[in-house]
Amino acid sequence: MAQHLLFKAGGQTFGLPISETDKIVALENHTAIPGVSSYIVGLQEVEGDVLAIIDLADRFYNLPESDYENADIILVNWKETRIGLLVNEVTVVENYATEQLAEAVEEKVDGLSLSYISAFVQTEEEIIPILDSHYLFAEEKGEELRKLVEIQTIKA
Numbered sequence: 001m002a003q004h005l006l007f008k009a010g011g012q013t014f015g016l017p018i019s020e021t022d023k024i025v026a027l028e029n030h031t032a033i034p035g036v037s038s039y040i041v042g043l044q045e046v047e048g049d050v051l052a053i054i055d056l057a058d059r060f061y062n063l064p065e066s067d068y069e070n071a072d073i074i075l076v077n078w079k080e081t082r083i084g085l086l087v088n089e090v091t092v093v094e095n096y097a098t099e100q101l102a103e104a105v106e107e108k109v110d111g112l113s114l115s116y117i118s119a120f121v122q123t124e125e126e127i128i129p130i131l132d133s134h135y136l137f138a139e140e141k142g143e144e145l146r147k148l149v150e151i152q153t154i155k156a
Contacts, residue, residue, distance in 0.1 A: 001095045001097055002017060002018075002095065002096055003017070003018040003093055003094070003095055004016060004017055004018065004093070004094050004095075004096060004121075004130060005017075005018055005090060005093055006090070006091045006092050006093070006094055006128065007074065007087040007088070007089060007090045007091055008087060008088040008089050008091060009056035009057045009060065009085075009087045009088055010056070010057035010060055010061040010063050010088070011088075012060075012061075012129075013091070013128050014056075014087075014129055014130075014131055015094070015121065015128050015129070015130045015131065016074065016076065016130070016131050016133060017130070018093065020076050020077050020132070020133045020134075021074055021075065021076050021077075021133075022075035022076065022077070022082060023075050024072050024073065024074055024075070024090050025046055025072075025073050025075065025084070026072070026073065027041070027044065027053065027068050027071055027073055027086060028044070029044065029045070030042040030043060030044040030053055031044070033148065036144065036148065037144060038055075038058055038062075038064065039054055039055045039056075039058035039059040039064075040052060040053070040054060040055075040144075040145070040148065041053040041054065041055050041086055043148075044073070044084060046075065046084070049082065051075070051082055051083055051084050052083045052084070052145060052148050052149050053073060053083070053084040053085075053086055054083055054085055054136070054145075055086045056085050056086060056087055057087075057088065059136070065086055065088065067088075068086075070089070071086050071087060071088060071089070072087050072088075072089055072090045073085065073086050073087075074087060074090065076133040077133060077134070078133050078134060078145075079134060079142075079146070083133075083145070083149070085133075085136075094121075096121050115132075115135045116131055116132055116133075116135040116136045116137075117129045117130065117131060117132070118130050118131065118132040
């Protein structure tokens, strides 16, 4: 059995392995960054770290989240840092048996269009893509995010 955090982004239910997540926080006091991709909401300080916040609905569907007040941020491991994924709502933690997970056939190569989907879960209601947080961004988009998170933060 593997635990997955389920959430909604752009009207679709997605899952993330619990092992790739850290915690859920609210969007508050974030700083927008001009000139970056529209799905990069900005930066937010969380527990002393400055993290990039990514709007998953905008990233996947070009539908920016409009209700920041009720949205959730899932802190996830990405490459060798943490980022925040802005989602409509976190719904539940579910346990799935290995036989319920249909492995995605795409080889995970950074830059592949669907390499961020590691598996699918078929429930009675829907098919849920399970995301791999390390492959959420194609090479060019990943490079933009990498450069953003590498900018040194100076504490005042």
